[in-house]
Amino acid sequence: MTEILAKSFxxxxxxxxxxxxxxxxxxLLLLWMLRNLVKKRxxxxxxxxxxxxxxxxxxxxxxxxxxxxxxxxxWGGSRALQLNPRVQGMTNFVFIIVVVIQIGLWAxxxxxKWLSIVxxxxxxxxxxxxxxxxxxxxxxxxxxxxxxxxxxxNLGVDITGLAAGLGIGGIAVALAAQSILGDxxxxxxxxxxxxxxxGDYLVVGSYNGTVEKIGMKTTxxxxxTGEQLVFSNSDLVGSRIQNFGRLEERxxxxxxxxxxxxxxxxxxxxxxxxQDVVESQDHVRFDRSHFKEFGDSALIVETVYYVLLPAxxxxxxxxxxxxxxxxxxxxxxxIEFAFPxxxxxxxxxxxxxxxx
Numbered sequence: 001m002t003e004i005l006a007k008s009f010x011x012x013x014x015x016x017x018x019x020x021x022x023x024x025x026x027x028l029l030l031l032w033m034l035r036n037l038v039k040k041r042x043x044x045x046x047x048x049x050x051x052x053x054x055x056x057x058x059x060x061x062x063x064x065x066x067x068x069x070x071x072x073x074x075w076g077g078s079r080a081l082q083l084n085p086r087v088q089g090m091t092n093f094v095f096i097i098v099v100v101i102q103i104g105l106w107a108x109x110x111x112x113k114w115l116s117i118v119x120x121x122x123x124x125x126x127x128x129x130x131x132x133x134x135x136x137x138x139x140x141x142x143x144x145x146x147x148x149x150x151x152x153x154n155l156g157v158d159i160t161g162l163a164a165g166l167g168i169g170g171i172a173v174a175l176a177a178q179s180i181l182g183d184x185x186x187x188x189x190x191x192x193x194x195x196x197x198x199g200d201y202l203v204v205g206s207y208n209g210t211v212e213k214i215g216m217k218t219t220x221x222x223x224x225t226g227e228q229l230v231f232s233n234s235d236l237v238g239s240r241i242q243n244f245g246r247l248e249e250r251x252x253x254x255x256x257x258x259x260x261x262x263x264x265x266x267x268x269x270x271x272x273x274x275q276d277v278v279e280s281q282d283h284v285r286f287d288r289s290h291f292k293e294f295g296d297s298a299l300i301v302e303t304v305y306y307v308l309l310p311a312x313x314x315x316x317x318x319x320x321x322x323x324x325x326x327x328x329x330x331x332x333x334x335i336e337f338a339f340p341x342x343x344x345x346x347x348x349x350x351x352x353x354x355x356x
Contacts, residue, residue, distance in 0.1 A: 024077025031069045035061055055117065056110045063109035064102070071098045097151060104147035111139045135191065137216075179234070183217040186233035190214055195237075200245025204236065211245075247310040249285075252319060256326065257298025257338040266335055267291060267299060273333070274303050277325045281318050283308045298338030 039061040075095040078088075115136055191214075196202055200211050202221060209221030209229050219236050221229040231239075258270065271289035278286045285306040292302040307315045330337065 020077040020079075022077075023079070024073045027076040028069055028073035031072065035064055035069070056113055059109050059113035060106045063105055065105065068098055068102045071095060100147055100151040103150070104144055107143045107147075108140060111136070111143065138188070179232075180217065182234040183232050186237040187214070187216045189237055190219070190233060195241060196243050196245060200243050203242035203244065204231065204239050244310070244312075250307040250310060250312070250315045251304065252307055252315055253302065253304045254319065254322075255292070255300050255302045257295055257300050258330075259336045259338045260297075260299060262299065262335055266333060269333070270301050270335065271303075273329050274301065274326065277322055277329060278303065278305045280325070281321055283314070284318060295338075297341050 039058060043058050071094065075091060078091050190196070196211055198211050198214060202208060202211060204221075207221070207223070207229055209223040211219065212222050212228070213220045215233075217233060219231050219233055221231070223229055256270075256274075258267065268291075271291065274289045275286055278284055278289075285308060287304040287306060289301065289303040292300045294300070307318055309315075327337075
């Protein structure tokens with residue numbers, strides 16, 4: 001038996017190969033048991049706490065690939081062998097690549113888990129459909145860019161020259177695609193600053209519509225007449241935007257005119273009548289009503305109130321109800337609405353005849 005174990009295979013005795021296999025198997029079992037144990041403990045802890053950290057660690061452990069544990073175990077077992085430098089180099093190469101890829105997978109898993117938690121917290125909100133998708137896109141690019149640089153550096157590649165070359169190339173690309181990059185950075189600005197989200201109703205200059213999509217180059221609105229409006233992100237960010245999607249309440253103002261022959265006592269009652277009519281409506285906050293001015297053909301009473309719901313149709317329904325109720329109340333009080341009139345005075349001038 002001793003003679004068999006002493007036999008050499010690829011520069012190592014069979015006993016050395018046995019030790020290496022034992023180390024690899026023990027390492028694999030230890031890593032597997034440790035992974036499951038920590039995962040089980042943290043999963044139980046995550047259910048009883050509101051912190052995000054333990055949820056992220058559990059997600060990272062779940063994202064640990066069995067193939068990664070197997071490669072780590074094999075590499076650990078290879079430490080017990082005397083391998084050819086070329087073979088040892090290949091072993092280290094595979095180990096480094098696998099570790100770096102697993103680091104990228106861990107980072108991506110943590111990012112996606114955090115984004116899913118935020119999406120659940122912001123369910124039903126437009127923000128979750130806009131800036132979170134932008135963070136996901138940018139985050140993945142950054143993660144795997146760093147992973148690539150780490151892999152190249154650990155493999156002995158001089159990334160300084162590569163970074164310099166990429167910098168020069170990046171400047172050339174930037175000069176050739178200024179408008180595209182401007183729209184791209186404007187998209188990041190929209191994702192982060194959130195001046196509007198999907199579903200908001202915007203007025204941009206003479207154009208208006210509901211936000212349908214926020215892309216990396218363009219933002220698209222659906223107008224009231226049905227056509228789609230496409231804006232470049234840089235133009236949109238540089239414009240003055242009225243965002244009616246953020247409207248919490250609407251200010252409404254209207255005027256009524258009554259005839260000049262309305263008695264003063266009745267004119268004094270009009271602001272109170274209007275206040276009663278406005279306050280009888282739901283979701284309304286009355287502000288003021290005043291006999292404002294003497295118009296060309298009417299006595300003008302101006303009224304201001306606020307609709308506590310943002311929908312434009314709700315405002316118009318309330319205004320219609322106010323108008324109808326005012327007409328009924330004015331008819332009951334004998335107050336007449338004025339309409340444009342002109343009074344013409346005609347003066348007759350008698351002709352005088354001269355006698356000669």
